[in-house]
Amino acid sequence: EVHLVESGGGLVQPGGSLRLSCAASGFIFSSSSMHWVRQAPGKGLAWVSRIANDGSGINYADSVKGRFTISRDNAKNTLYLQMNSLRAEDTAMYFCARDKPVAGINMEVWGKGTMVTVSS
Amino acid sequence: DVQMTQFPSSVSASVGDRVTITCRASQDVSVYLAWYQQRPGTAPRLLIYPASSLQSGVPSRFSGSGSGTDFTLTISSLQPEDFATYYCQQGNSVPPTFGGGTKVEIK
Numbered sequence: 001e002v003h004l005v006e007s008g009g010g011l012v013q014p015g016g017s018l019r020l021s022c023a024a025s026g027f028i029f030s031s032s033s034m035h036w037v038r039q040a041p042g043k044g045l046a047w048v049s050r051i052a053n054d055g056s057g058i059n060y061a062d063s064v065k066g067r068f069t070i071s072r073d074n075a076k077n078t079l080y081l082q083m084n085s086l087r088a089e090d091t092a093m094y095f096c097a098r099d100k101p102v103a104g105i106n107m108e109v110w111g112k113g114t115m116v117t118v119s120s
Numbered sequence: 121d122v123q124m125t126q127f128p129s130s131v132s133a134s135v136g137d138r139v140t141i142t143c144r145a146s147q148d149v150s151v152y153l154a155w156y157q158q159r160p161g162t163a164p165r166l167l168i169y170p171a172s173s174l175q176s177g178v179p180s181r182f183s184g185s186g187s188g189t190d191f192t193l194t195i196s197s198l199q200p201e202d203f204a205t206y207y208c209q210q211g212n213s214v215p216p217t218f219g220g221g222t223k224v225e226i227k
Contacts, residue, residue: 035216037164045156045164045207045218059214095163104152104170104211110163 002026002109004096009114016086016118022079022096022111030054030074033099035107036081038092038116048094049081050105064090086118122146122210126219132227139195141222143208148188152211155184155193158221159204168193169211198224 008020022034036048049070050059058070069082079096093115097107123146133139143153154169166175168184171191181196195202203226208219 044221045158045209047209047216047218050214050216061215100166100169102170104150105214105216106152106154106166106169106209106211107156107164108166108169108175110165112163 002098004098004109004111006094006096006111006114009094009116011117011119012086013120014087014118017082017084018086018116020081020083020094020096020114020116022081024077024079024098027098029072029077032101033057034072034079035097035099036070036079037095037097037107037110038090039095039113040089040092043092046092050099051079083116086116088118090116091118092116121215122149122213122217124208124210124217124219126206126208126222128222129220130223130225132225133198134227135198135200137198137227139198139202139224141193141206141208141224143186143191143193143219145189145191145210149210149212151187153184153186153191154209154211155182156207156209157202157204158207159201164207167206195224 003025005023051070067085071080093113095113098109100108125144151171153171155167156164158164
């Protein structure tokens with residue numbers, strides 16, 4: 001069974017940093033593109049970033065470009081999101097998701113999420 | 121970026137009702153349109169992708185249609201477990217963008 005488990009969330013002050021992790025199991029991690037998607041409290045879904053299966057292709061939402069860095073370690077079956085210069089508006093539940101290996105961009109399987117709160 | 125507009129933003133319905141949710145893209149996204157269900161306090165679940173392909177394990181009362189800019193999600197006979205928020209998402213171009221969501225509530 002495909003399983004994604006996020007960790008690393010917590011309370012951080014504005015301007016601070018946090019590194020999220022997403023541990024994958026139940027599928028060939030190195031064959032899948034992966035995403036981070038976030039959801040602010042009471043709000044809708046917002047895509048954050050995507051990384052290709054081999055790490056060669058990376059995209060970011062404009063709202064996080066230059067502050068967040070997505071990466072992966074295929075040997076450890078783990079996806080990461082390094083978040084720097086955090087702002088109050090980054091407060092959200094962060095989900096990792098696997099992209100179904102078909103044409104177009106989708107989020108086939110999701111983790112349960114990890115909460116990030118940016119506040120002084 | 122492609123803007124996704126969903127309507128209605130909420131709908132009140134009874135068990136057994138037929139419910140239709142519409143999603144409109146600001147430009148042609150071909151058939152690269154996904155529908156997700158999110159129950160309170162849980163992660164989203166992919167129901168349909170691309171536009172009319174039901175994911176494995178999703179009940180057949182769910183169906184999707186459309187291409188280009190106009191899409192619909194239909195629940196043919198609403199069940200208690202279907203009360204949730206539904207999101208569309210275009211997958212034709214980066215950044216992938218979501219609609220604002222449609223909350224299906226109990227009447």
